[in-house]
Amino acid sequence: MKQTSFHFLFAIFALMLAACARGETPPLASPTPRGDRTPAEATATPRPTVTPTLTPSRTPTPTPTFTPTPTATAQPIAISGDPLAVLVAEPxxxxxxxxxxxxxxxxxxxxxxxxxxxxxxxxxxxxxxxxxxxxxxxxxxxxxxxxxxxxxxxxxxxxxxxxxxxxxxxxxxxxxxxxxxxxxxxxxxxxxxxxxxxxxxxxxxxxxxxxxxxxxxxxxxxxxxxxxxxxxxxxxxxxxxxxxxxxxxxxxxxxxxxxxRIEGQAGTVWTRVPVEGTSTWVGQAGATGVVMEASELRALNLTDGRVIWRHKLETNFPTVLLSAEAGVVYLADPLGHVEALTLPTPEMMAEWNNTLVVLDPAWAQDLGVNGSPTLMPLPGGGVVMAVLRQTTVAFSPAGEVLWGAEGFPGIADWKVDGTRVVFSTEGANPAVWVATKAGIESLVEGVGGMLAVDGLGVWVYASDGLFRLEESGEARAVSLLSEAVQLTRNLVALPEGGVLIAHADRADRRVLAFDGAGQLRWERSVEALGSNPRFVTVAGVVLLWLEEGEGVVNLYRVNMADGALTHLFRGGTRTPARGSTWIVPLAPAQLVFQIGGGHLVGFDPFLGP
The missing domain is CATH 2.70.70.10 (Glucose Permease (Domain IIA))
Structure with missing residues (x-):
């Protein structure tokens, strides 16, 4: 019996050694350009694959007493203002x-x-x-x-x-x-x-x-x-x-x-209704915003919302990313194809009005793998393409392969942090990674989720708590939370340091503010206000976006001193499209949001109360 146990343990030890040996990143087959879609002058020349150096995993060190666990139900949040009430006028x-x-x-x-x-x-x-x-x-x-x-x-x-x-x-x-x-x-x-x-x-x-x-x-x-x-x-x-x-x-x-109702509210700059009912945000390039509607890329004048140009897509690209630095739009499909289209210059667009154009291809690559793609920007204009469980490849703005690495089970979130992009994975093996032009490395394993970068470090909002990645590489547990409803998690880095998170569990739906040291400043319940809370910051001001019932949305300004809200906007649609409501901040001080199935709105939060 003892000899059998010894052989069994020896076998397990051998398997563990083999698994460690397999931790080396396998070489990546060089992607081949698609000749019929890549101009000669922009042909991508793959470089030798750079094998990433993975830093040792750092296991989070929970310190649950650092910040008290939030109460089961928080104090209701205070609200002032009514964006429709100010429109009321006696006939x-x-x-x-x-x-x-x-x-x-x-x-x-x-x-x-x-x-x-x-x-x-x-x-x-x-x-x-x-x-x-x-x-x-x-x-x-x-x-x-x-x-x-x-x-x-x-x-x-x-x-x-x-x-x-x-x-x-x-x-x-x-x-x-x-x-x-x-x-x-x-x-x-x-x-x-x-x-x-x-x-x-x-x-x-x-x-x-x-x-x-x-x-x-x-x-x-x-x-x-x-x-x-x-x-x-x-x-x-x-x-x-x-x-x-x-x-x-x-x-x-x-x-x-x-x-x-929408046009009458103080902050509304422009509105439009996509003919197809939904619009997907791609990115901002100066005074132009690019969206994807049906099978077209469309550029909007962010001053008045009119369509400047339209480009028909021959292929269905579910993942699109705009790089203003490189002056291109990156597109990826589940068949391992990625390409870059050159954006028109302001001079070219000066006379255009809803003009159908053909964007010049900059480069194209086929990775030869199938899977759901994620595109992440590399500071400086490049792009990282992660194909679910297959491969991860970084490209320069000219389409050169910078490095390749193993695939990931799914990217939960990513954020640009200076000269690097930080991203996380969840599931059975959560982790936080960092990618640069030089390669990819692990920041920490054992924790993953939504991310925020506040200038001092990286915050990770996992399903069971909030963590801070310290300079030492440790993931410190700032606040242990009850298991979150996955779709309602959201956080934003605060201009003065720290984070604001939206957390929902079986007991309550709440907003919690933490300072830069991880101390809980306040928590407020938003249970009565709606669902799917999202935060954005514009010119140092924090805004909260909430969906109320089916097809109605509200926008609030958050007073960071005490969590009180000022109601800035209320809009909706009677034909909601599930999963297509979104909000993005624009430079220097504007928002664009889509009420799924309804209006696309350009909004200035500083024109309201």
Whole structure:
């Protein structure tokens, strides 16, 4: 029995030695340029593979008593300001607007935000029954109990048409004209109203939120047919149109309501709605921001949001990264292909307006492996491409191979820190790594997660706590936290040093502020405010972005002294696209954010309260 145990232990020891021997990075096959896509003058010349020198792993040394573990539920956060309340204006009769100007629009069901309403997603939908496209939206209540429920006017205005049987068997209709301060007008239309409830008369003045009638019982199920349009002030209209109704004077109702609200808020610089519904941020180059929409790269003027140029992509590239230093856009696909496209110069773009162009290829490489790619910038203009569990390669701005290394199980996060890029992995073997033009090395193993760099060092927000990587190489446990809900973790480095983190667990959703030494300054609960918190900093100011319910977002300024919030922005969409809501800070002092499925917004946080 003892001899058997000895042989068993010897076998295990031999396996461990073999595993250590395998820790050497295998040589990387030199990527070959794709000749048909690489110009002769920019052909990438692979250098001999540089085998990275891996520093010894440093195991984190937890010190859980350094900062007290946060309480199960934190003190609720204080909020001031209301970006919509400042728009409220009483309607005053005046020339050109007998019933006053519009201040802003609410929804026709359960105003102001239709939280209990159901509808807002079927404008323009083709219906075989009518062989036409829906010119409005069908609305009701989530409960399904619609008959007799009240319908409200969306804004200040004057009744131009009201008939209990304006649609015959499909019952009552009301039309209201709304006048804006610039003299523009739109008409809101309410159909399928219960005839006895239609008591308004042309010329009646309505205040936003007044009742226009109740939902009736048309030939179909009880519901409200709601339109916003530029024509037909005194006739109900058909409700459907043979082509896109937007081409014939109708507007998408819910989108128009949110656009009216968004454009009226103090910090809004510009808005646009991607035709495809979603937009992916690529990066900023001076006064231009590049996004990917459908199968195109599009450059936006960050002053007014207009499209400057468009470039069609022949291949589906799920991973895109802009390098302003190199003047290129890097693109990678799951088949191991990576390429660089040269960005146009400001002089070239001076006369362009939504111009379709073909960007010149700078270089292209095929790594010969398949897997999900991650692109990370190398300071100076190069790029690191990590292919999931396959390989990691660094390229110079000209496409030369700088070094190669083993693949990683998945990049959790990355941050640029001076002349290096720091990145982390999670899962069974969490770690933090650093990559430069010279190679790649391990900073620490045993801890990984979201990263922040505050000028003094690197912070790691793991699923079970916050760690600080010291100059000695140790990962010190700053705060041990209960197991986090993975999708809600976020952190940002503070301008004065330290970090702000958003942590959610089964007990609470909270924000915690730590100073540069790792001491907990304060913690506040944001449980009642929404989900998926994200932080950004703009010109030294910390902002908090929260998603409220389905399709509504809020932006707050954070007072770092006590955690109090000032409400800067509120926006939303009735057609949310899951996972496509994002926010990015721009230099010198602006934001761009996408309300998934809705508006893309340029925003100046310093124009608000």
């Amino acid at each position: 005053i009769s005046q020339p050109g607007a007998v019933c006053g100007f519009v201040d802003y629009f609410d929804f026709p069901i359960d105003p102001p935000d239709a939280e209990r309403g159901r509808g807002g997603g079927d404008y323009g939908v083709y219906r075989q029954r009518y062989q036409s496209n829906h010119a409005g939206e069908d609305w009701g209540y989530q409960s399904g109990d619609n008959l007799g429920q009240p319908v409200y006017v969306i804004g200040h205005g004057v009744v131009t048409y009201s008939q209990p049987y304006g649609w015959g068997l499909d019952q009552g209709t009301v039309i209201v004209r709304h006048t804006f301060r610039d003299g523009g007008t739109v008409y809101s239309f309410y159909g399928h109203l219960d005839p006895p409830s239609v008591t308004l008369r042309p010329g009646d003045c309505l205040v936003r939120g007044d009742t226009v009638g109740n939902i009736g019982d048309p030939t179909g199920r009880p519901h409200l047919h709601f339109e916003i349009r530029l024509h037909n002030p005194d006739t109900p209209g058909p409700g459907y149109w043979s082509v896109d109704p937007t081409l014939a004077g109708w507007l998408p109702p819910s989108q128009t309501i949110w656009e009216n």
